[in-house]
Amino acid sequence: MSVTSWVNETVVRDPTERRIFTILGIVTALLVVGVLTGVIGIRFLLFQVSLVGMYALLSLGLNVQWGYAGLINFSVAAFWGLGAYSAALLTAPNSPLGLDLHPAFGFLAAIVVSALVAILIGIPTLRLREDYLAIASLGLAEVIRVIILNERQWTAGSSGISGIPSLLEWLPLTSAATTASVVVVLGIVVFLFLRRVHRSPWGRVLRTIRSDEDLAKALGKNTYQFKMQAFVVGSVIMGIAGAFYAHLNLYIDPSDLVPLTTFYIWIAVILGGTGSNRGAVVGAAVVIAIREGTRFLNDVPAINTLGLDLAPLRLLFVGILIILIMRFRQDGLLPPKDELIWPAAKDKTTAAGGGGSGGPNAQAEGGDD
Amino acid sequence: MDGDVYEGANLGKDDAVLKTSGLEKAFGGLVATDDVSFEVERGTITGMIGPNGAGKSTLFNLVSGFYENDAGRVMVNGEDVTDLEPYERARKGLVRTFQTPRRLEGMSVREAMLVGPGPQAGESIFSLFFSADEVTREERANIKQARELLERFEIAHLIDQPSTELSGGQLKLVELARAFTTNPDILLLDEPVAGVNPTLANDIKRFIRELNEEGQTFLIIEHDMPFIMDLADPIIVLDQGKVLMEGTPEEVQTDERVIEAYLGGAGP
Numbered sequence: 001m002s003v004t005s006w007v008n009e010t011v012v013r014d015p016t017e018r019r020i021f022t023i024l025g026i027v028t029a030l031l032v033v034g035v036l037t038g039v040i041g042i043r044f045l046l047f048q049v050s051l052v053g054m055y056a057l058l059s060l061g062l063n064v065q066w067g068y069a070g071l072i073n074f075s076v077a078a079f080w081g082l083g084a085y086s087a088a089l090l091t092a093p094n095s096p097l098g099l100d101l102h103p104a105f106g107f108l109a110a111i112v113v114s115a116l117v118a119i120l121i122g123i124p125t126l127r128l129r130e131d132y133l134a135i136a137s138l139g140l141a142e143v144i145r146v147i148i149l150n151e152r153q154w155t156a157g158s159s160g161i162s163g164i165p166s167l168l169e170w171l172p173l174t175s176a177a178t179t180a181s182v183v184v185v186l187g188i189v190v191f192l193f194l195r196r197v198h199r200s201p202w203g204r205v206l207r208t209i210r211s212d213e214d215l216a217k218a219l220g221k222n223t224y225q226f227k228m229q230a231f232v233v234g235s236v237i238m239g240i241a242g243a244f245y246a247h248l249n250l251y252i253d254p255s256d257l258v259p260l261t262t263f264y265i266w267i268a269v270i271l272g273g274t275g276s277n278r279g280a281v282v283g284a285a286v287v288i289a290i291r292e293g294t295r296f297l298n299d300v301p302a303i304n305t306l307g308l309d310l311a312p313l314r315l316l317f318v319g320i321l322i323i324l325i326m327r328f329r330q331d332g333l334l335p336p337k338d339e340l341i342w343p344a345a346k347d348k349t350t351a352a353g354g355g356g357s358g359g360p361n362a363q364a365e366g367g368d369d
Numbered sequence: 370m371d372g373d374v375y376e377g378a379n380l381g382k383d384d385a386v387l388k389t390s391g392l393e394k395a396f397g398g399l400v401a402t403d404d405v406s407f408e409v410e411r412g413t414i415t416g417m418i419g420p421n422g423a424g425k426s427t428l429f430n431l432v433s434g435f436y437e438n439d440a441g442r443v444m445v446n447g448e449d450v451t452d453l454e455p456y457e458r459a460r461k462g463l464v465r466t467f468q469t470p471r472r473l474e475g476m477s478v479r480e481a482m483l484v485g486p487g488p489q490a491g492e493s494i495f496s497l498f499f500s501a502d503e504v505t506r507e508e509r510a511n512i513k514q515a516r517e518l519l520e521r522f523e524i525a526h527l528i529d530q531p532s533t534e535l536s537g538g539q540l541k542l543v544e545l546a547r548a549f550t551t552n553p554d555i556l557l558l559d560e561p562v563a564g565v566n567p568t569l570a571n572d573i574k575r576f577i578r579e580l581n582e583e584g585q586t587f588l589i590i591e592h593d594m595p596f597i598m599d600l601a602d603p604i605i606v607l608d609q610g611k612v613l614m615e616g617t618p619e620e621v622q623t624d625e626r627v628i629e630a631y632l633g634g635a636g637p
Binding site: 089196197200201202204205207208210212214215216217218219220221222223226229233275336339340341342344345346 | 374400433435454455456457459460464465466467470472473474475477479480481483484487488489490491492493494497498501505506508509512547548551618
């Protein structure tokens, strides 16, 4: 029964997934209608799109680490912050470094810095049991936040960095539309990159490491190196998301690096379906929808008359949502469904051998033992 | 028992794929492996037996590099691999399976099989973008090989199954097939028929014998005496972390010391 669905290449696998995509479609349509009728400001919506895009990048990054390779990284906010500060310090005219460089250098620095820090934290921890990375990354997040807070001569400390330039100001769009487009393009590029590297022998080794690292070793795989690659790739994607945030918010200070971001991203990945790129994106959208949507709950007349202040309860809603998902859809909204086999090699060979000719006949002739 | 009861293994074989000398491993005060030297001749199915706690699994872990030894050397094809990581030993041709079958969560049998073949071009991110043709070619060949092996092992009908849904015996077969795709010089099987039903155990015996006839060398730990006595020659007997003796199945079965070791050493 699973044969056809297992090999299924289409986007939508089962009725539940179809329902999820339908709901996403309806919500998108409602938002568009909201903008057209003037209920929702276009600037506000574009800002939300940028936030979703940034969260999607972060979730995709964490998905490489946790979803592909089983690496527990609790310093999502730190890598994001490193990216944001790299961009801010290099590009803002009034940063302590005073370099005033083009944003491209900011993104480049974000990539280099997050990769370097990932390697440094990976060297001592990735050879050990998986919990050591979890502990080390938990510490790293705080260390980086405190360093940025205290090294004022380099980072401007708690006063933060303002005046970060917007991206691509020459485009004939509003700045909100430009930033939203930038993150959509970034998201698509990262998504396609990950899609290619995941459905491959590389992704397959990571999946093996995730379920049984000893087995991967016994088969001659240098698991340390694979884990390091996954960790660096994921961290670099987080760094890129951070650099983007600097140019979205145009201001950054150390209080942005709180662990809450890390846990929102973990929720997004688990909610979406651990190991699934589509899931990471949808999970990010859901988390942002709850985080931002609950701000307006008090404006709904029915709730308003109850005299309750619901907005601060948003974490509670996130919690309830997780419990519901774990209860009714344990693998997340859109769990991974692809066999990790290089798509170009797949079509021919698997289609050709569908019958499985070996079985019964071979069994019969071997029965004499 | 006297020290001289331990006759040791047969050393000085002509063409030893695997050779250990003076391997030692202690866990705290417990000496699990005590001066173990043995050799596995190329082309043989060498058995390894011993009562519970004799140190068979520890020895396997030492040989495959999963445990670090306190003393002694491990040689594969005459090359010293003692200081190498498990994955490096695997690449030198020494490949092991595990006693408890490993279920690869979220992987189909086809995927699980494809992890086997040695360094694949597609395991490098760089190649995935810059030599995609080579990746495709290799992947096709590996898929073909996986299918052929599964057909040979009479489990081709399971190829699309999630590997978590296999029975213990089927999983053992997949493990054996996958280990074989690494093209090893010597395969270390840790209890290949433990918990496997007799029919499937017979199949496994037949496949091991077939592979052996094609030149594959095996070292097999097994508790199932009829199975190992029928399949392996020579057989190495471990007792209390030491090599008690080595011999043909007949010699082992009739050896006083072996019987005593298994029956609990009532003393002379």
